[in-house]
Amino acid sequence: MRRFALAVTACLLGTTAFAGGLGEMTDAERSAFRAEVRAYLLENPEVLVEAMDVLQGMEEQAAANRDLDMLAANNDAIFNDPASWAGGNLDGDITVVEFVDYRCGYCKKAHDEVAELVKSDGNIRLVLKEFPILGEESLVSSQFAISVLQLHGADAYKSVHDALIALRGSPDEATLTRMATDLGLDPAPIFAQMTTPEVMSVIEANHKLATTMEIQGTPTFVIDKTMVRGYVPLDGMRQIVAGQRG
Known part of the structure; x- marks a missing residue:
């Protein structure tokens, strides 16, 4: 039948x-x-x-199967891009890559759950891809975060990333100045860095990669050899990680 x-x-x-x-x-x-x-x-x-x-x-x-082919063809750009922040267990057996937009409500919702996944598992490497797609405020936020990464390193970037995800208002100059100052950073060099080719090339590369990978929204996750387009609750993420470990 x-x-x-x-x-x-x-x-x-x-x-x-x-x-x-x-x-x-x-x-x-x-x-x-x-x-x-x-x-x-x-x-x-x-x-x-x-x-x-x-x-x-x-x-x-x-x-x-198509996702697997795209992942294999773009492996280094996804998992080993030196321009993208990496944290968690850098020697972990599973890498979770997140394409994120700071103005995305589901990215905000997923943030704490991704953090809990990485913390509770202990063997996950996390990579963040700046992927601003929701307008000018998204772009400004990513420019600011990438500038901090390039000027002040991974720890400062993660602090700014967390602050931008939690931000409910507009990422205007006053807000970003206060954010930098609260973290002990001089805002002037950060603002000067934001429109440089070094920053914009990161965003352009991430957009090009997303187009190649047929990624159109945020959050999008790559969990080892699985593409996850959209928000997934913590338990679902854990199941996917367990499945990748076999």
Whole structure:
């Protein structure tokens, strides 16, 4: 029944997998087959649901295989880019890469859960990719964070990253000045750095990588060999990590 269900759905949707078989039939044979399909579906409507489940599974597997191909082709840019912050256990057996936008509500929601995942697991390397896609305030926030990373290093960047994720207001000059000052940083060199080619090239490279990887939203995660497009609760993240460890 499962094989017939797939054939029925392929016929009804006009897929190329079954189109050749219909094309080889005579007009009378096609009419007879379609009548048989109609009668069968009227008697067994649950078959169509089963067939759609089969097709959905095939589509999901094809998408997963495509993701694997893209991950393999862009491995270094994803996991080993020296321009991106890396933390957690730098020798961990699993790397989690997050494409993040500071104005993204789901990025804000995921932040504490990702931090808990890294902390509680103890064997995860975390990489953050600045991916501003939600307007000018997103861009300014990423420019500021990258400037801090380039001028003051990983620890200062992580403090600024956490502060920007938690920020509810606008990342205007006064707010960013106060943020830098609270962290003991001189804001003037940071502001001067924000529009330099060194900063903008990081953002441009991340956007190019995201386009190549068919990433259109945030947060998007790469967990070892799995792409996760969108927010996933902590328990779900733990299940994915466990699955990658096999």
